[in-house]
Amino acid sequence: MGKVIAIANQKGGVGKTTTALNLGGAFAALDLKTLIIDADPQANSTSGLGIDPKAVDKSIYECIISNEAPDKAIVDTSTPNLFLLPAHINLVGAEIELINMENREKKMKTVVDIIKNEYEIILIDCSPSLGIITINALTAADSVIIPVQCEYFALEGLGKLLNTIRIVQSRLNPNLDIEGILLTMYDRRLRLANQVVDEVRHHFKDIVFDTIIPRNTRIGEAPSYGETIITFDTTGRGAQSYIALAKEILNKSKKENVNVSK
Numbered sequence: 001m002g003k004v005i006a007i008a009n010q011k012g013g014v015g016k017t018t019t020a021l022n023l024g025g026a027f028a029a030l031d032l033k034t035l036i037i038d039a040d041p042q043a044n045s046t047s048g049l050g051i052d053p054k055a056v057d058k059s060i061y062e063c064i065i066s067n068e069a070p071d072k073a074i075v076d077t078s079t080p081n082l083f084l085l086p087a088h089i090n091l092v093g094a095e096i097e098l099i100n101m102e103n104r105e106k107k108m109k110t111v112v113d114i115i116k117n118e119y120e121i122i123l124i125d126c127s128p129s130l131g132i133i134t135i136n137a138l139t140a141a142d143s144v145i146i147p148v149q150c151e152y153f154a155l156e157g158l159g160k161l162l163n164t165i166r167i168v169q170s171r172l173n174p175n176l177d178i179e180g181i182l183l184t185m186y187d188r189r190l191r192l193a194n195q196v197v198d199e200v201r202h203h204f205k206d207i208v209f210d211t212i213i214p215r216n217t218r219i220g221e222a223p224s225y226g227e228t229i230i231t232f233d234t235t236g237r238g239a240q241s242y243i244a245l246a247k248e249i250l251n252k253s254k255k256e257n258v259n260v261s262k
Contacts (some may be wrong), residue, residue: 002033002116002118002119002120002121002122003120003121003122003125003142003143003181003253004037004116004120004122004124004141004142004143005121005123005124005141005142005143005144005145005179005249006110006123006124006126006134006137006138006139006140006143006144006145006148007019007020007023007123007125007126007137007144008126008134008142008144008146008147008161009126009128009147009148009158009161010128010129010130010134010157010160010161011128011147011157012128012146013128013149013242014147014149014184014185015147015149015182015184015185015213016040016126016128016147017040017044017045017048017125017180018033018147018213018219018223019044019145019147019184019185019213020036020038020045020123020124020125021036021048021125021222021223021228021229022121022219022222022229022230022238022239022242023047023123023145023212023245023246024036024082024121024228024230025079025168025227025228025229025230025231025242026228026230026239026242026243026245026246027070027081027082027120027121027123027246028080028081028082028230029080029081029243029246030243030246030247031080031081032072032120032121033081033083033084033118033119033121034081034082034083034119034120034121034123035074035083035084035115035118035119035121035122035123035241036049036082036083036084036085036122036123036124036125037060037084037085037108037123037124037125037137037180038084038087038123039060039087039091039108039124039125039126039127039134039136039137040087040089040091040125040126040128040194041088041089041090041091041092041127041174042126043086043087043088043089043091044061044085044088044125044129044223044237045084045086045087045125046084046087047081047219047223047227047228048163048188048202048222048223048224049077049078049079049080049226049228050077050085050225050226050227051075051077051084051086051208051226053086053087053088053109054088054089055139056073056075056086056087056088057073058072058073059073059085059086059087059088059090059091060073060085060086060087060088060091060108060111060163061087061088061091061094062092062113063085063111064094064098064107064108064110064136064240065094065097065098069114070111070114071114071115071141072116072261073085073086075086075113078226078227078231079227079228079230079231081219082228083119085130085179087238090124091133094132094133094216095107095131095132098132098133098136099132100216102235104132104196105132105135105136105139105172106136106137106139106140108133108136108137108139108140108173109140109173110138111140112140113140123139124137124140127202130160130161130164135164135168135172138164138165138168138170138173138176138195139168139173139249140173140174141173142175142176142177142178143176143177143178143179144165144178144179144181145179145180145181146158146161146178146180146181146182147181147184148182148183148184148196148200148256149183149184149195150183150184150185150186150190150192150193150197150212150215151185151192151193152186153199154196154199154200155199155203165178165224165259178207179202179249179252180208180209180249180252181204181207181208181209181210181261182209182213182245183196183197183200183201183208183209183212183213184213185213185214185215186212186213186214186215187214188214188217197212209248210248211241211244211245211248212241212247213238213241213242214237214238216229216236216237216238218233218236219238220239228242229242230242230243237256239257
């Protein structure tokens, strides 16, 4: 059964989509069959993998609103082992359409449960909000990665997100775990960036990933070519950072499984 990881932060510009794309590419490079679910109406994960959202026939929207079979919406990408359940601008309307639906918070979980056994890793790229679609993603997930940029106001709004996660844990998904807080856009030359790293590690300690994602122009260029950084600049610092992150997550999972078995 695959592990489902939501990537969430209601703050925009922190690297959610970048993390989804490149962590997905890293897992795929490690020979894990990986699915990215684009749960953001902006559909940046979709376009970032070289797929035109306007040309998509079926998307996550049809799956959660019209009960479309997810395997009919999932598409291949140019990266081996990496698949995509795309988004469409129609997803904007789902926030309203879900309001009067029964079990509205569990629509995405229903979709994920259908395909969970077919993939080793499923990543859900959430929108920059704490709306019903993000709640759906957290309800469907086993864990959540929280990207935090190494810039001023890095911790702004983080308390609200953590409170939302606690509410989801208590009411909808008691098994939801915080996979980790991921520091992104790090420039070691900047004093502020180093202060943010120290502050986040001081406040959140063990739930902060050891891996830090550097600020890197190649990471920003890769989506314009429809590629992840893993294939776009294989030996670069950006690619190696995401490979390290994927390995850190896998090692954590192995340790947890050993502890459970004991």
